[in-house]
Every structure is written in structure tokens, then in C-alpha cells.
Amino acid sequence: MAYTITEKILLAHTDKKSITPGDFIYAKIDLALGNDITAPIAIKEFKSAGAKKVFDRKKIALVPDHFTPAKDKKSAEQARILKDFADEQDIENYFEVGRMGVEHALLPEKGLVGPGDLIIGADSHTCTYGALGAFSTGIGSTDLAAGFITGCVWLKVPESIKFVYSGKLGKWVGGKDLILYTIGDIGVDGALYKAMEFTGETICKLPMDDRFAMCNMAIEAGGKSGIIEPDEITRKYIRSEGRNVKGVFFKSDKDARYCDVREYDVSKIEPQVSAPHLPSNARPASKFKNVKIDQSVIGSCTNGRITDLRIAAKVLKGKKINSRVRLVVLPATQKIYSQAIKEGLADIFMNSGGVFSTPSCGPCLGGHLGILAKGERAIATTNRNFRGRMGHPESEVYLSNPAVAAASAIKGRIAHPDEV
Amino acid sequence: MKFKGKVWKFKNDVNTDEIISARFLNTQDPAELGEHCMEDIVADFSKKISRGDIIVAGKNFGCGSSREHAQLAIKGAGVSCVIAESFARIFYRNAINVGLPILEIDSTSDIQEGDYLEVDLDKGTLLNLSENKEYNAQPLPKFIQEIIKSGGLLKWIRLRQRRSSKKIGYGGQVRKGKRCTR
Numbered sequence: 001m002a003y004t005i006t007e008k009i010l011l012a013h014t015d016k017k018s019i020t021p022g023d024f025i026y027a028k029i030d031l032a033l034g035n036d037i038t039a040p041i042a043i044k045e046f047k048s049a050g051a052k053k054v055f056d057r058k059k060i061a062l063v064p065d066h067f068t069p070a071k072d073k074k075s076a077e078q079a080r081i082l083k084d085f086a087d088e089q090d091i092e093n094y095f096e097v098g099r100m101g102v103e104h105a106l107l108p109e110k111g112l113v114g115p116g117d118l119i120i121g122a123d124s125h126t127c128t129y130g131a132l133g134a135f136s137t138g139i140g141s142t143d144l145a146a147g148f149i150t151g152c153v154w155l156k157v158p159e160s161i162k163f164v165y166s167g168k169l170g171k172w173v174g175g176k177d178l179i180l181y182t183i184g185d186i187g188v189d190g191a192l193y194k195a196m197e198f199t200g201e202t203i204c205k206l207p208m209d210d211r212f213a214m215c216n217m218a219i220e221a222g223g224k225s226g227i228i229e230p231d232e233i234t235r236k237y238i239r240s241e242g243r244n245v246k247g248v249f250f251k252s253d254k255d256a257r258y259c260d261v262r263e264y265d266v267s268k269i270e271p272q273v274s275a276p277h278l279p280s281n282a283r284p285a286s287k288f289k290n291v292k293i294d295q296s297v298i299g300s301c302t303n304g305r306i307t308d309l310r311i312a313a314k315v316l317k318g319k320k321i322n323s324r325v326r327l328v329v330l331p332a333t334q335k336i337y338s339q340a341i342k343e344g345l346a347d348i349f350m351n352s353g354g355v356f357s358t359p360s361c362g363p364c365l366g367g368h369l370g371i372l373a374k375g376e377r378a379i380a381t382t383n384r385n386f387r388g389r390m391g392h393p394e395s396e397v398y399l400s401n402p403a404v405a406a407a408s409a410i411k412g413r414i415a416h417p418d419e420v
Numbered sequence: 421m422k423f424k425g426k427v428w429k430f431k432n433d434v435n436t437d438e439i440i441s442a443r444f445l446n447t448q449d450p451a452e453l454g455e456h457c458m459e460d461i462v463a464d465f466s467k468k469i470s471r472g473d474i475i476v477a478g479k480n481f482g483c484g485s486s487r488e489h490a491q492l493a494i495k496g497a498g499v500s501c502v503i504a505e506s507f508a509r510i511f512y513r514n515a516i517n518v519g520l521p522i523l524e525i526d527s528t529s530d531i532q533e534g535d536y537l538e539v540d541l542d543k544g545t546l547l548n549l550s551e552n553k554e555y556n557a558q559p560l561p562k563f564i565q566e567i568i569k570s571g572g573l574l575k576w577i578r579l580r581q582r583r584s585s586k587k588i589g590y591g592g593q594v595r596k597g598k599r600c601t602r
Contacts, residue, residue, distance in 0.1 A: 024563040037445050041488055044448065049574040067446060074446035124486040124510055138486040140514035142573050150577055154563070188433055189480035193509050222480060224509055278433065365442040365485075386437040386484060393441075393460040 002253035004160040005229055006195040009135040009250055013118045021159040021257075029059070030117040032147040035103055036064035038122030038140070040081040045145035054089045055151035061093040061112060062086050063103040066361045071368035101333025101359045104128035104216060104301035109333055114238050115230040116248030120144070120153050125301050125383065127218045131211035132238065133230030133249060135195075138219060158224045159259040160195040165202035167267035172417045174311075175210025176303055176381065176401040178202075178264075179217040180272035184282030185262070192222035194259065197252065202266045203228055208237045209307040216302045217383050220279040273379070273414060274399040277387045285404045288414035295378040296321075296409035297390075298402050299330030299357075300364045303381035306336050308402040313345040315406035315417050316352045322412030327354030328370040330362050354409065366390050372397075379408045421521060421541040423500040424549075425472040428462070429533035432478035436485040436511070440493035453489055454496025471498035474539065476531050478504065482511025491520045501539050503528060503546065503557075516564055517573040523557040 001018055003011065011019045013027040034042050039062055046054075054060055062082045067075035086094035093112060100106070104125050107113045115133035119126065122144040129136035139153065147153055163182060178198075183190070196218045203211070211228050218226030228234075230249045238245035270284040298304070298312050309331060321327050329349045331337040337359055340346050346356045363370035364382040372378055372391030378398070380390065385397035400408070403417040410420045437460075444456045458465040475494065481504035482490060491514050494502065501521040505528055515522045521541055531537070535550040544557040560568070570576035 024561065037489075038487060041448050045574060049578070072446065078446060122486055124484065126486075138510050140486055140488045140491075140510060140517055142488060142517035143513065146517075146573050146577055149574075150581075154567075154573075156561075188483055189506065189508070192480065192506060219484075219510075222483060222508060365437075367442060384435075384437070384484060386435045388441050388460045389437050391443075 002255040002257065004195070004197060004256040004258070005133065005250045005252045006135055006160055006197065006225065006227055007157065009116055009118060010155065010157055012116065012248070019157055021157050023157045025155050025157060026152050027118055027155055029120050029147055029151055029153055031059050031061060031113060031119045032144060033061045033063065033103060033107065033119065033121030033123065033126060034082070034144050035066050035123055036068060036075070036079045036082055037066045038144065040078050041141035042122060042144035042148065043081055043085045045142055046148050049145065049149065051149045054091070054148045057089055057091050059151065060091050060148060061107060062091060063095050063100060063106060064097070065100055065102050065359070066365065067367050068100065068360055069097045069358065099334055101335070102301045102304055102361055105305055105332030105336070108132060108212065109335060111238065111243035111245045114245035114247035115234060116250055120147055124219045125216050127223065127226050128212055128216040128301060130215040130218065130225050130227035131208065132234055133228060133247070135225055135227065137225045158193055158195045160197050161191055162197050162199060162258040162261045164200040164261065164263045165198065165266050166200050166263070167202060167265045169202060169266050170270065172271050172401070172403045173266070173269055174401055175206060175213035177269055177272045178266060179214045180274050180279065180282040180399060181264070181269050183217065183221045183280050184272070184274070186221055188220060188278050188280045189222040191218065194223055196221065196223040196226045198226065198228050204231065207307060208233060209305040212305065213302050217279065220383060271401055271404050271416060273404060274385055276385050276396040276398065279383065279385060279399060285400060285414060285416050288398065291398065291414040292377065293325060293379050293408055293413060294376040295326045295328065295370060295372065296405045297328050297330070297363055297370060297378055297380035297382060298405050299332060300361065300382040301332065302383045303402050304330055304332030304336065306339050308381065309336065309340050309345050312402040312406040313348040315403050315420060316410065317348050319352055319410050319420060321353040321409040325409050325412050326370065327352065327409040328357060328363065329354055330357045330369065331359055333359050363390050379405050379414055381405050423472060423474065423521070423539045425474040425500050425537060426470065427474055427476045427531055427533055427535045427537055428469060429531065430475060430477035430481070433480045433483055434477050435483045436487060436490045439482065439490040445487065445489055448489070448492070450492040450496030452496070453493035454498065457493040457497035466497045469498060472500045473498065474537050475499050475502045476504070476528050477502070478528060479506045481507050483508035486510045486514070488514050488518055491515055491518050495520055503539070516567055519568070519572045525555050525557050
């Protein structure tokens, strides 16, 4: 029986001898993740189910990252629920403000997720860890509560779509552009219920941070998961910077079945911008030159990693942003924050007229640290541009890579990095 | 389970931020969330609807976030059931897990806002009382029916644990000699 990498990982986490797309399975999980928005409900459910102890205190991660450092009293109460639960259950992987980071950047950085793992997270962007060759998917708070109790999750084995990328990436084009382009091609429900497998010669050379950005946005095409076969780039990542993740390196069989195969020549792909109010409204950045902006946000679980900040700094170095624009840079984790200071990136952002914030999901979901007023418009390296996502229902969000967001901050309108 | 109610019609790709904006997520109270349900796309939705009303939408309903606040807000607003051509996958499983009735039908295009519907979840049938038309819903997979019949995921787990000779959960251990990645 020929399997895709997704099917192989799922099979390895059940007692079954074989597996077929469409099967319902009850699979063992390697890590269950919750944040300050979703975990409080899961903890409430956990308690009301009469559960006393979590299945494994080392296989749970609690990351208060959305409305933290607490933006108001209610948010503080929510975060407090996580801390109390972590204390009560002696959960190792609880990350307080100061050691915290945006969850999907933090867990790989800490070496808590690795190739071959099965990870569930009560956050839709949990699909990010597919970049390491894991099966990783977003679930709800009730699923998380069930995971806390049993260490298992019910799943329907998804069909896989294969996305094959070939050719050389243009200047200023990265993983974010590939995924925006792909979502633009297939639509926001183009991969509904499916696993998106990203492959091809371009992906084989793609740096880890770009892979994270791609898999992160699988959900924006409706995907159950995004995945990239682990290789030497993956191996280097999981064994570097003090990480010592072993992992199981699964590969798709040559004759594995896919419900669709799509091929892209990346040399023709320009930096992409997705117009409001869907991530699928992707077009080349050069088509948006008349769009004025009030704010530029660089950060999030999609593009708040060190290479993203380096790219933004490269564009901003020695330049001033437009006097009517706010630039908000949010490094995704404390480690990235510290690294950006050491490398002089923080100075570049601040000297250009931007703010350099502590790690948080912040404005991405309209939480805090840069909420838009009525009629305001932002360009952001985040993942969603739904109506009202970053603030007022009549505000607008355009999605892009960090270079375009930086160039746009300088110009005061959406700009291609070559323009500055 | 049967429901009768007035239709509130929505477009394709209704997302979780539209169902309940993230600015209200610092609470888990269904009644409080319900007050703000859909308000960014239908002003005063929670004041306009009557208890038992039905949401009817196009494809990919509930795309976006994994937050169960979306289901809680819909329930809290008094909506009895959501009918769509398709659901975003996390929304779908959350609805099942928390017991928000949902049904998929091939096309919702000839159901109009203000129509009265009668939904029979057990039979998977849908009667448009205003148009005198009947629609057949996709039957829910057996596994999912089992969860719903148990009263939601956590109750299903308890039943499963009771039935199983192996002790799982509640402080017990589920994995036995299986590969561990580190």
C-alpha cells in the first residue's frame, strides 16, 4: 500500500494496520497546545468532565500569547486560568510573559515539535508545524479538553493535494508569496478538509522560516494541514541552537495517491499582496501602487521570525517611514526579540520611525498594540484580512511579505521593495 | 431533534471573525458572546433574531479561527441550527463537539431570508414551509452521529472509557510502547 507522508504519520499514531482517506481514526497525540483564548474553555470543559489529571504533563503546551502582556482585566483573568492550571497539573511547557512568544514560532524554536509528530492545537494556525514534517492541525477547545484527558484525538484521514513548485525564486519573493499565490489560485476553500503537501525543487531549497510561513497559511485555503517532507534543512534546524529533536523522517511513497496535483513555476511569481477581505484576493504587489496605508505590521506566527525581521530591516536601513504611517514590528518570540537587538535590527526599525514591540499576537486578530480606526488601512505580514480583523469593521487589511510591508511603510502606500 | 425557525441568510465564506469579532474574545460567556454575534455584517443581529431562528449560508461557513467562541456566540444568540453548502473543517468539528446542530445541503441558493424552515436532524430532512419545498441533507457519518448521540465529545469519551477494558485518560496512560519521538 502506497501512502502519502500525512497518511504514514497518522497510521503510526494508531493501532491500525492500514489507513485510507475518509477513515475515522482515534489517534495518539505527541503534543496538545492551547493559548489564552482557547485554553480557558478547554480547562473549564476538562473540569466539568470530572477529569483530575492530564494524560501527560510533558505533552501539553500552554502559551498565553494572544492578548498578552494582558491588555485589560478580562484578558488578565483568562491568562491567569492557564497559569493556575499549569501549576495545578505541573505542566512543564507553560510560557509566562518574558519567556513567551507567538505559539507557532515558539514551539519549534523550543524543540517541542518535530518530524513525524502528531500535534493538535486549539488555534487554527497549528498547521505551521507541518513545515517540520509533522502532522499538525487546528482543533477546538472541546477537542483540546479531550486531548488533555485522553492523549488522543478523533480525526478523519484527509485526502492530500500535492503542490509542486519549480524554478528559482525572484528577489523579494519568499514562502509567504508562494502561499498567497497558491491560495489565490485555489481559493479559501480550495483545500477544504484536505492535507496540502508542498513539494518540488523550490521547496527542497526553501529555508525553514519560509517553510513555516507556507504551512502556517494552509488553513487559509481551508486545509486540514500543510506539510513538507523533512530533509537536511529540517535536520539542521531541529539539531541547532540547543535543540536536540530526533523525530521520524517520513516520506511520501512515489505512487501515493493525491486527489489533485498542482504545479507552479515560481520564477513567474512576483511579491504578492492579498486585498481585503479574503486571503485569496492575491495579486502582484505592483498592482496596488495607488493604495495608501495608515499602518504597517511586521510580525505574527506567519512572518515574525528572525529572517523576516532581517528582510524588513534590509529594506528599512537608513530610511525613514512616511510621516503619516505607523510601523509596528512584533518579533514572534523573546529569543527573536533579543537576537534582533543584538543584530542591530531593532535600531533600524526604531530609527526609521517604527515601534519595536514585545512578542504578542497583538494587532493580528485585533487584540491590541495597533488597532485600526474606522476607514484606516494596514498592510500586514499576518495571515488573515477578514473584515474587522485588525480593528474597526470598516478598516482594511492587505496581506504581504515583510519586504513589501517595509517598503510600503516608507512610501505611505503599497510599494514593491524595488521602489525604495 | 426538530427545529422550526425563520431563516437568516448569509453569503459564502462567512468567517469566525464575522461570527464573533476577536475584540469580544476576552469572555467565554455564551450570552455575552451572543450579544455580538454577526454584528459586523448584520447590525444588531442578536436583537433582531428570535430564539430558534436558523442561519442558512453558502459554502465554507465558519472559515478562519479554531475558537469555539463562534459556536458559543451562535448558540448564545439563540440560533437553533446552521445550514450551509459546506463548513470549514474546524468549525464543523467544533459544532459536533459542542452540540451545535449543523446540516450540509447541496445548494442553499433558493432558500430566502425570512423563509420558515422545519429541520429534522434525525432524518436529515429540511422542509421550507414558505416555499413548500423539501431538501435532503447529507447524512452525517456514523462516527459523528455516535458523538452527537452521546451528547458531545466529552460524554462520548466517558462512554468509550466505560466500555473499554483498557483504562485511558483521567490520569491513566493511553500510550503503550509506541514510538516516542524524543
